[in-house]
Amino acid sequence: MEVSVHPIVLLSIVDHYNRIASQTNKRVVGALLGEKVGNKLEVTNCYAIPYDEDAEDNQIWFLDDLFHREMLQLFHRVSSREHFVGWYSTGSSLLAHDMRIHDLFTHDASDPLYLLVDIQSGSPFLPLSAYVCRNNDGEKVFKHVNYNIGYLEAEAIGVEHLLRDILQFKHLPMAAQVEKKVSALDAFKRCMHEVLEYMNLVVEGKLPLNQQINMMIQEIFCILPNSEDKQLITAVNERMNDFYLSLFISSLVRSVTACHRLIDNLIEYHEDGKAIEHEKPKAVVLAEGEGEVPHAGTTAESA
Known part of the structure; x- marks a missing residue:
């Protein structure tokens, strides 16, 4: 079935x-x-x-x-x-x-x-x-x-829009993205082990030969690229270098932004400190002046 x-x-x-x-x-x-x-x-x-x-x-x-x-x-x-x-x-x-x-x-x-x-x-x-x-x-x-x-x-379009909406609200950090890729590679590794076990059992005569499964395995290996091809190796290295360059530039941008924020905080802190120092003497002088002013009742009595 x-x-x-x-x-x-x-x-x-x-x-x-x-x-x-x-x-x-x-x-x-x-x-x-x-x-x-x-x-x-x-x-x-x-x-x-x-x-x-x-x-x-x-x-x-x-x-x-x-x-x-x-x-x-x-x-x-x-x-x-x-x-x-x-x-x-x-x-x-x-x-x-x-x-x-x-x-x-x-x-x-x-x-x-x-x-x-x-x-x-x-x-x-x-x-x-x-x-x-x-x-x-x-x-x-x-x-x-x-x-x-x-x-x-219609279902494929709906599922695609649903996944797109989910990804818009779920921004995965770099560690989570790497973890998902590692998980996918681990799943692929287990599948390859199952294929290897099946082929070994067929060679040992413990399982009957299934031509349909053999054709599917052959199609999978035909799709795989030749890892020893020099052009493929060069293309992969260039792609990785571009990826590392983008990571390096983004790290520099984050560092410069953090430095600017630190400088802005220091300037704001010094300005607030100077403003507080200027306000303190005025308050003291005002308090002393208020203590020397004679009361109206006392002036009338002395007169």
Whole structure:
């Protein structure tokens, strides 16, 4: 099965979690809508379902099935192409009673999809897992399926504007930018290790040869530039020198600006000190003069 999840679904799940369970350890549950054509499944929409479970015993849970039926009918009226294709839940791992919830949704779809989203994950990878139910020697088990993030042109424009607005209000310092680049390179390194392990297992005969995977790996290596090319090395060095020059100039500008602020503060401090020194003698003279002035009553008596 080829599963494609649209960005609006992920944003809706995050919004559902932030509204209901962001301050608690509870999880949220909802329904997935989309269209299935042959072996391809497009998840294009979703909605929340009231759900609660016992904090001490998660085998005790409640899901509002009546609300789910009413919402499904309303969505059918709005968009007849979107059908119920599965359900989602938040959390870091599968729970024992997830299969019971999954069986409840089999009345609406013959082979529903289960999306598990780890909202609080700190992994650089997308914290999303997709599962379907399969029989294993008479026992129902969840089987992991691959997925990709698909989007329409309108969705791509909306996500681009959303990210642009977020970046306008979030100015990352240089250390944070470097940390993100290091995290991305670390994720790339782990992916390359997985590819290397797969190739070693194929060479050892522990895994069957998959021509499609080999073609994808070959395409990746064809895209990579030749690191021994002199022109590429020269271009990279020039780009790095330009980057270091801009950093050096910006550091000089910050230093000069700091010096100007220091000088302005010193000048302002000296001017304030001189003003205070000029005001003190005037106040003393005025006080002494007021003490020598005779009172009107005393003058009249002496007269």
